[in-house]
Structure formats: structure tokens, C-alpha cells
Amino acid sequence: MTTNTNEDLQDLRKAEWKVRTELAAAYRLVALFGWDDLVFTHLSARVPGPDHHFLINPYGLLFHEITASSLVKVDKNGEVVESGSVSRVNPAGFTIHSAVHMGREDAGAVMHLHAPDGVAVSAHRDGLLPLSQTAMLCLDHLSYHDYEGVALNLDERERLIRDLGDKSMMLLRNHGVLTAGKDVPETFTYLYFLMKACEIQVRALACGPTYLPSEQAIATTAEQSQQLGMASALTWPALVRLLDSKNPGYGV
Known part of the structure; x- marks a missing residue:
């Protein structure tokens, strides 16, 4: 019995370290793509196991500095369970992330950014428009939440969580973007598509009058987007290779 328990604990530790490494990589990828906002905004992930613990960034580190061991483990109330050298967490960040993790059992990871193009589209009256294939791949996964002030x-x-529903992407009005997925690779893939769609929209609107595709084309692309999260099987290994060539050292 003791041997099995020890083996189970070892398996959980290995599973947690895998999530820690992936989440640290995601933080550094956000910095690499220029989507970070000093020490603000957050990416989080559920810790494997029965304890309902989550990993989030220590408040004060820049995203390109995050490592697997520096991530802070918190419980569902935001209380620190385990930390590295920095144990502070941002209460506003935890409010948003805890909402999704507690309300969606399928949310293994949650990512929230204040990147300018995402904020700009969140503030646009019509939100995300079907101006590109990338945007049309996002639309059926997208929801909206009105701004209520700093999330304290x-x-x-x-x-x-009511506004998110069963969607994987959200525009937080006048605030930023949010994605949720089964794990870090899937959630980052959703984040990449949403941010790219926002970047394209900002550029397209700056060019003058825009051209919209037909309703049939929009509907067809929505149908084709249903397996969008599965793209992470290809995108995540490629993203890790990119990160390893630019900013290694996150897995310590």
C-alpha cells in the first residue's frame, strides 16, 4: 500500500512539473510576442491532483523571467500553498482566473492579456469582426464580458463565468482578452488565434473601408473551426522550439 501511495505521489509530482514547465514556457512566449504588460496580467493552470490548487505567476516578476519553479501554487481562495522566492500574487488577477477555474471543470489553463490590439478590439463597438480567416475561426468560440472596474x-x-459560458475565448470589454482550454498548449493556441485576429482587425480598420465576406463563408468557417483546439498538437511543439532558440531556461 505504501509503495503504491509513493508511486502515486511521484506521478503527481511529475505531472505537476510538466504543467509548471508548460506554463513557464507560455509566459515567456507571451513576452516573446510582445503581448506582456510589465508585471500585470496572468496565465494560470490547474495542478494535477485532488486538491484544487492552481499555478500563477509571482507578482513582481516580468514574464520573460518566469521559470517553472518560480510559479506560485494557490488554493481556490487565492491563499498561497507553495511558492519560490516571491510569494505575492495579484488579487485582481486571481479573481478572474479563479472564476474560470471554479466555474469550468474543463478549464485546465486560463490566459488573460492586456495587449494593445486585444484591448482595442474589446473596446470596439462591434467587437471582433469577420475581417479575416483568423477572425472567422475565432467567432464561434468567442464571448464578451462588460467592464466593471479593476477585478477586485x-x-x-x-x-x-456566466458570460463565458462554454466558450474558449472572451473579450473583456475595455480591458483585454481571455482564453480557456483543457491544458496550456490548447489555451495558448486559442490565445494566439485571438490575438492574431485582433492585430489584423486593427490594421484593416486603419486602412479605410473594409470588405466583409458572405454570410455563407462566415458560417462555413465557423463549422470548420470546431476542432481549432486540436491544432495545439502541431503548434505547441513548434512554439517550444522557437522559445528554446530565443529564451531557454524556463524549465528550472
Whole structure:
């Protein structure tokens, strides 16, 4: 019995380290793509196991500095369970992430950014427009949440998860973007598509009058987008190779 328990603990530690390494890589990829906002905004991931613990960045480190061991483990109330040299977490960041993790059992990871193009589209009256193939691949996965102020009010969690529903992408009005997926690779893939769609929209609108595809084309692309998360099987290994060539050392 003891041997099996020890083996189970070892398996959980290995599984947690895998999630830590992937999440640290995601932080550094956000910095690499220029989507970070000093020490603000957050990426989080559920820790494997029965304890309902989550990993989030220590408040004060830049995204390109994050390592697997520096991530802070918190419980569902935001209380620190385990940390590295920095144990602070941002309460506003935890409000948003805890809402999704607690409201969606399928959300193994949650990513939230204040990147300018994402904020710009979140503030556009019509939100994300079908101006590109990339945007059309996102539309059927997308929801919206109205701005209520800096997310310090725990009551907002109920409204945020209601607005997210079963979607994998969200525009937080006048605030930024959010994605949720089964794991870090899938969630980052959603994030990449959403951010790319926002970047294209900002450029397209700056060019003058835009051309919209037909309703049939939009509907067809929505149908084709249903397996979008599965692209992570190809995108994530490629992203890790890119990161290893630019900013290695996150897996320590």
C-alpha cells in the first residue's frame, strides 16, 4: 500500500512539473510576442491532483523571467500553498482566473492579456469582426464580458463565468482578452488565434473601408473551426522550439 501511495505521489509530482514547465514556457512566449504588460496580467493552470490548487505567476516578476519553479501554487481562495522566492500574487488577477477555474471543470489553463490590439478590439463597438480567416475561426468560440472596474470584487466571478459560458475565448470589454482550454498548449493556441485576429482587425480598420465576406463563408468557417483546439498538437511543439532558440531556461 505504501509503495503504491509513493508511486502515486511521484506521478503527481511529475505531472505537476510538466504543467509548471508548460506554463513557464507560455509566459515567456507571451513576452516573446510582445503581448506582456510589465508585471500585470496572468496565465494560470490547474495542478494535477485532488486538491484544487492552481499555478500563477509571482507578482513582481516580468514574464520573460518566469521559470517553472518560480510559479506560485494557490488554493481556490487565492491563499498561497507553495511558492519560490516571491510569494505575492495579484488579487485582481486571481479573481478572474479563479472564476474560470471554479466555474469550468474543463478549464485546465486560463490566459488573460492586456495587449494593445486585444484591448482595442474589446473596446470596439462591434467587437471582433469577420475581417479575416483568423477572425472567422475565432467567432464561434468567442464571448464578451462588460467592464466593471479593476477585478477586485469577488462577486464579479459569477457574472464572468456566466458570460463565458462554454466558450474558449472572451473579450473583456475595455480591458483585454481571455482564453480557456483543457491544458496550456490548447489555451495558448486559442490565445494566439485571438490575438492574431485582433492585430489584423486593427490594421484593416486603419486602412479605410473594409470588405466583409458572405454570410455563407462566415458560417462555413465557423463549422470548420470546431476542432481549432486540436491544432495545439502541431503548434505547441513548434512554439517550444522557437522559445528554446530565443529564451531557454524556463524549465528550472
